[in-house]
Amino acid sequence: MKQVLEGNAVSESTRLHLDRCLTCRNCESTCPSGVRYGRLVDIGRQVVDEQLEARGIRRPARERVARWVLREGLTRPALFGTALKLGQMVRPMLPAALRNKVPALSKTAEPGQWPRTEHARKMLLLDGCVQPAMSPNINVATARVFDRVGVQLVVAREAGCCGAIRFHTGDHGGGLDNMRRNIDAWWPHLEAGAEAIVMTACGCGAMVKDYGHLLRNDPKYAERARRVSALTRDLSEILPDFADALHARAGAVPRDGRRVAYHPPCTLQHGQQIRGKVEALLTGLGVEVKLCADSHLCCGSAGTYSVLQPELAYRLRDDKLAKLQATEPEAIVSANIGCITHLQGGTETPVMHWIELVDKMLG
Numbered sequence: 001m002k003q004v005l006e007g008n009a010v011s012e013s014t015r016l017h018l019d020r021c022l023t024c025r026n027c028e029s030t031c032p033s034g035v036r037y038g039r040l041v042d043i044g045r046q047v048v049d050e051q052l053e054a055r056g057i058r059r060p061a062r063e064r065v066a067r068w069v070l071r072e073g074l075t076r077p078a079l080f081g082t083a084l085k086l087g088q089m090v091r092p093m094l095p096a097a098l099r100n101k102v103p104a105l106s107k108t109a110e111p112g113q114w115p116r117t118e119h120a121r122k123m124l125l126l127d128g129c130v131q132p133a134m135s136p137n138i139n140v141a142t143a144r145v146f147d148r149v150g151v152q153l154v155v156a157r158e159a160g161c162c163g164a165i166r167f168h169t170g171d172h173g174g175g176l177d178n179m180r181r182n183i184d185a186w187w188p189h190l191e192a193g194a195e196a197i198v199m200t201a202c203g204c205g206a207m208v209k210d211y212g213h214l215l216r217n218d219p220k221y222a223e224r225a226r227r228v229s230a231l232t233r234d235l236s237e238i239l240p241d242f243a244d245a246l247h248a249r250a251g252a253v254p255r256d257g258r259r260v261a262y263h264p265p266c267t268l269q270h271g272q273q274i275r276g277k278v279e280a281l282l283t284g285l286g287v288e289v290k291l292c293a294d295s296h297l298c299c300g301s302a303g304t305y306s307v308l309q310p311e312l313a314y315r316l317r318d319d320k321l322a323k324l325q326a327t328e329p330e331a332i333v334s335a336n337i338g339c340i341t342h343l344q345g346g347t348e349t350p351v352m353h354w355i356e357l358v359d360k361m362l363g
């Protein structure tokens with residue numbers, strides 16, 4: 001990227017090299033100088049694409065279509081939900097690479113009841129793009145857990161995609177528009193006293209925490225974006241404050257969760273630099289939690305990476321699963337819908353969000 005910005009020639013191999021980067025941000029955890037590589041690579045990819053386009057070197061048609069489908073399909077929950085249902089109906093006939101991304105109908109059974117109790121304490125919850133269709137129980141389980149500790153979660157229906165999918169696939173303008181829409185949707189609730197914006201998908205959390213930086217030059221949104229980023233919290237940052245209440249209400253550990261392998265997503269441990277909180281919370285509730293060897297490495301999901309770079313993604317997934325299953329878990333838990341879906345496609349061991357296990361323990 002440095003060479004490109006200094007005027008050196010750009011080639012298709014330059015773009016391929018950047019495309020193959022997972023953007024796992026593991027390098028940010030190990031860099032002694034604190035280089036924010038995740039921010040740099042978004043800029044570098046856009047610059048390389050623009051320079052190649054200016055010379056008439058476009059991506060192959062198949063790649064352009066795939067990227068368009070991902071940007072337009074995944075970021076519209078209603079459209080994605082319909083497409084997912086159709087995919088589930090014909091799942092046995094789908095190619096293996098696509099079938100692995102479509103959960104069986106039984107895996108997306110109707111979630112339980114969203115709590116209706118009114119609480120004085122309120123927090124916002126980002127519903128997300130694909131999560132409500134692919135794993136609707138995650139957000140409902142989260143709302144139930146918070147309800148039991150006296151916090152009401154509110155979903156601003158006007159909010160949608162966090163902007164990560166568009167931004168990370170080169171559509172910076174579209175990604176920034178997603179961010180502005182979310183800020184507009186959340187702002188009245190924040191002004192009314194909502195304490196935080198809760199993230200159940202740490203990939204979204206990493207992006208929303210960067211709104212303040214990405215919109216810093218927007219005179220209309222800069223200040224509000226900074227406040228939104230400051231109030232954004234991953235689940236694992238909030239629930240430790242309620243540990244005593246959770247311990248008091250927790251029952252026996254469910255059969256499929258007495259011994260779990262925990263996969264910390266890259267967007268949590270590297271993107272947000274949050275480590276140890278999930279393990280500590282579950283351990284405190286009586287769950288035996290195991291981290292696998294090389295737990296700092298990516299599982300290969302990496303947002304849209306597993307669709308755009310399937311060969312590398314599945315090699316990483318299979319390596320990750322082998323190490324997770326070496327701990328002999330009854331279940332695998334993680335903190336991001338992309339990782340959960342990607343891992344579940346390669347194993348019969350149940351893979352779930354860790355909050356679903358907590359919800360089961362609380363009855």
